[in-house]
Amino acid sequence: MIANAHAGPLLRKLETIVTLTQGERDAIAGLPFMAREIKAGQDLVREHDRPSQCCLILEGHTFRYKLLADGKRQILSFHIAGDIPDLQSLHLRIMDHGLATLGAARVAFIPHEILRPFLHAHPRISDAFWRDTLIDAAIFREWVVNVGRRSAYSRLAHLLCENFVRMRAVGLAGPGSFEWPVTQEQLADATGLSAVHVNRTLTELRDHGLIDLARHKMVVKDWQGLQDAAGFEHTYLHLQTPPEENGTMAS
Amino acid sequence: MIANAHAGPLLRKLETIVTLTQGERDAIAGLPFMAREIKAGQDLVREHDRPSQCCLILEGHTFRYKLLADGKRQILSFHIAGDIPDLQSLHLRIMDHGLATLGAARVAFIPHEILRPFLHAHPRISDAFWRDTLIDAAIFREWVVNVGRRSAYSRLAHLLCENFVRMRAVGLAGPGSFEWPVTQEQLADATGLSAVHVNRTLTELRDHGLIDLARHKMVVKDWQGLQDAAGFEHTYLHLQTPPEENGTMAS
DNA sequence: CGTTAACTTGATAGCATTCAACTAGCGTGG
DNA sequence: CCACGCTAGTTGAATGCTATCAAGTTAACG
Structure with missing residues (x-):
C-alpha cells in the first residue's frame, strides 16, 4: 500500500507523543488530506470563526494569536509541520483565537465530519490526539510562567x-x-x-x-x-x- | 437508585460543558469517589509527581502553580467545586506543575485505573472530559494574553x-x-x-x-x-x- | 536600484518593583 | 480579657526594567 505522502509530518509528530502500531499508522495515512499552499502572513482561521475542518501543518510555520481592542497582539503558540493547531475546534465550536502563517506554508485540511467518526473508530489515536492537546495546554502553562515571572x-x-x-x-x-x-x-x-x-x-x-x-x-x-x-x-x-x-x- | 452525593459538583460542572443523558449521569454517579478533607494551603499534587489518581474538587478552592529556581511563583489557574484540575495526569505521566488548596477543601480521589476503562466505556463522557481540558487550555491562552498584554x-x-x-x-x-x-x-x-x-x-x-x-x-x-x-x-x-x-x- | 519592511540605536518617560515601615485582623494562651 | 505574635493588608519613597518616541541603517524583493 502506498502511504499517503501528506501523512508523514503528522505521523512523525504523533510518534513523539505515543507509540503507534502499523495498523494505526495505516489508518492515519488513509485519511483524505487536501493539501494547499498558503502565503506568508495569511490567516488560516480567525477568531470567532466556526470551523468545520482542522488544519494539519505539512510544511512551514504558523502561530496562534489574539488581538486586543486597543490593537495589541499576543501570540499564543508557534506551530510546525505535523501540528494540528486548531484540533480543539473539534470540540469547541467557536474559535477564541486566530491562526496564521509565519512564512509560506503547506497545509492540509481535514473535515470534522471525517475526523470525528475516525477518532471514535480508533480510541487509541483519539487518546493520542487528546494527549496532544494536553501537551498544548502544558506549553500554554509554561508561557504563562514565561510572560508572568521571567525577565x-x-x-x-x-x-x-x-x-x-x-x-x-x-x-x-x-x-x-x-x-x-x-x-x-x-x-x-x-x-x-x-x-x-x-x-x-x-x-x-x-x-x-x-x-x-x-x-x-x-x-x-x-x-x-x-x-x-x-x-x-x-x-x-x-x-x-x-x-x-x-x-x-x-x- | 440513590445518587452518589459526591457526584453532584461534577455533574453540575459537566452540564455547563455538555448535555448529559440520564444514563450518563447515573454512570458518573456510580464512580467510587473517596472523599477527603484538606486543610488550607496544602499541596494535593506536586510538580514532578507521577499521580495514579485524579482529584475532583467537591468543595472549596484550589489552584495550580509553578515555582521558579529563584523562588518566584506563578499561579496558573484557580479551580472550584466540580473541577478535576489534574485530569491531564490521565495522559501525561509527570506533573509539570503543583496543585494546592486555597482555603480548606473537600476533595475526592479517583484512581486512573478506574477512570481509564470508564472513559473508554463511555465515549461521550470521554469527549466531555476532553472538551473540559480544551476549555482549560482556552483559559490558559487568555491568561497568556492577560499577563502578556494587559495593564x-x-x-x-x-x-x-x-x-x-x-x-x-x-x-x-x-x-x-x-x-x-x-x-x-x-x-x-x-x-x-x-x-x-x-x-x-x-x-x-x-x-x-x-x-x-x-x-x-x-x-x-x-x-x-x-x-x-x-x-x-x-x-x-x-x-x-x-x-x-x-x-x-x-x- | 528603488521601495518597503525589518532591524538598530539613542534618549526619555512611565508603570511596576523593591525596600521599608506601619496597621489591622485574628487566633492563642497567659 | 487582654497581651502577644503572626499573617495579611496598607502606604510612602526610590529604583529600575521595559515602553515609547524618534532617527537612522540594513536587508529583502520586484
Whole structure:
C-alpha cells in the first residue's frame, strides 16, 4: 500500500507523543488530506470563526494569536509541520483565537465530519490526539510562567529553547540550528515585550555568545548557556524521547 | 437508585460543558469517589509527581502553580467545586506543575485505573472530559494574553471577571458576589504582579466603584464597568449557556 | 536600484518593583 | 480579657526594567 505522502509530518509528530502500531499508522495515512499552499502572513482561521475542518501543518510555520481592542497582539503558540493547531475546534465550536502563517506554508485540511467518526473508530489515536492537546495546554502553562515571572532576557531565551527542542523532536532542526522565519515584532508579541526591547535583548544574547538569530535562521551557539539563561527544563513538553542532555552541539 | 452525593459538583460542572443523558449521569454517579478533607494551603499534587489518581474538587478552592529556581511563583489557574484540575495526569505521566488548596477543601480521589476503562466505556463522557481540558487550555491562552498584554489594572479586573463568571456558571456565586479565600499575594502570583502593586490596584478598582474585595468575599459593584476595565469577553470560557448580559446585578 | 519592511540605536518617560515601615485582623494562651 | 505574635493588608519613597518616541541603517524583493 502506498502511504499517503501528506501523512508523514503528522505521523512523525504523533510518534513523539505515543507509540503507534502499523495498523494505526495505516489508518492515519488513509485519511483524505487536501493539501494547499498558503502565503506568508495569511490567516488560516480567525477568531470567532466556526470551523468545520482542522488544519494539519505539512510544511512551514504558523502561530496562534489574539488581538486586543486597543490593537495589541499576543501570540499564543508557534506551530510546525505535523501540528494540528486548531484540533480543539473539534470540540469547541467557536474559535477564541486566530491562526496564521509565519512564512509560506503547506497545509492540509481535514473535515470534522471525517475526523470525528475516525477518532471514535480508533480510541487509541483519539487518546493520542487528546494527549496532544494536553501537551498544548502544558506549553500554554509554561508561557504563562514565561510572560508572568521571567525577565525579558530569560523570557526570550526560554522561547528559543522551547522552539529548538520542539523542532529537534520532529527532526526539523540541525544539531545546533533551525530555520525560523520569525520577525522581532512577532517575538515581541509572543513574549509580551516591545519589538525594540526584543531587539536589544537579542543583541545581549548574541553578545553573550548564546545564540545567533538572523535571516530567518536561529543558531544555538551555547546550548547549556541558553538553557541556564532561560531556566529551561524540557519536562513540560512531555516528549516520548527526551532530548539528550548536551549532545546537540556534537557536530 | 440513590445518587452518589459526591457526584453532584461534577455533574453540575459537566452540564455547563455538555448535555448529559440520564444514563450518563447515573454512570458518573456510580464512580467510587473517596472523599477527603484538606486543610488550607496544602499541596494535593506536586510538580514532578507521577499521580495514579485524579482529584475532583467537591468543595472549596484550589489552584495550580509553578515555582521558579529563584523562588518566584506563578499561579496558573484557580479551580472550584466540580473541577478535576489534574485530569491531564490521565495522559501525561509527570506533573509539570503543583496543585494546592486555597482555603480548606473537600476533595475526592479517583484512581486512573478506574477512570481509564470508564472513559473508554463511555465515549461521550470521554469527549466531555476532553472538551473540559480544551476549555482549560482556552483559559490558559487568555491568561497568556492577560499577563502578556494587559495593564495591571485591566489584568486584575479580568481575573475577577473570569472567576465571577465561572463561579456563577456552576451556581457558586450570588447575584453580585462570591466567596473567594484568596490573598493579595496569590492574586499577585496569578497576574504576574507584585503583592504591593496588587494592593494598590485593588484600591483603585475599589475607589472606582467597580468591586469590593475583603475578608474572602468579592463583591461586584459594577459588573459592566468591571468588564469594560478588563476588556472581558466570555467567549473563551466556551460555556453551554452564556451569562446574561447584565442581569447579574438584579437583586 | 528603488521601495518597503525589518532591524538598530539613542534618549526619555512611565508603570511596576523593591525596600521599608506601619496597621489591622485574628487566633492563642497567659 | 487582654497581651502577644503572626499573617495579611496598607502606604510612602526610590529604583529600575521595559515602553515609547524618534532617527537612522540594513536587508529583502520586484
